[in-house]
Amino acid sequence: MPKPPFYSLIYLRDVKKYKQKHYDIEQVINIVRLICNGADSRELATYRDHILKGSYKGVHELHVSADVLLLYQVKEDCIIFLRLGSHDDLF
Numbered sequence: 001m002p003k004p005p006f007y008s009l010i011y012l013r014d015v016k017k018y019k020q021k022h023y024d025i026e027q028v029i030n031i032v033r034l035i036c037n038g039a040d041s042r043e044l045a046t047y048r049d050h051i052l053k054g055s056y057k058g059v060h061e062l063h064v065s066a067d068v069l070l071l072y073q074v075k076e077d078c079i080i081f082l083r084l085g086s087h088d089d090l091f
Helices: 009-020 025-036 041-047
Strands: 005-007 060-065 068-074 079-085
Touching: 005 009, 005 025, 009 025, 009 079, 025 041, 025 060, 025 068, 025 079, 041 060
Parallel strands: 005 079
Antiparallel strands: 060 068, 068 079
């Protein structure tokens, strides 16, 4: 069953920054749709989706491209998109 997305303010700022850099945001939008529509781990394996540990425990990290990561959290009633950026930007 599809879950509605919730976008953090930081995530929206990150998306705006990538749009200004002329990054293909359409790829991010397609991945967000996949996640919200309940894509299984096989569908997301292409993007190396995995759950983080430590201070980001329970947060998923997904590779949109070689150095663009998407951080999101799955809740019971929605999916929260937290950040979009390079590894250096996020960690």
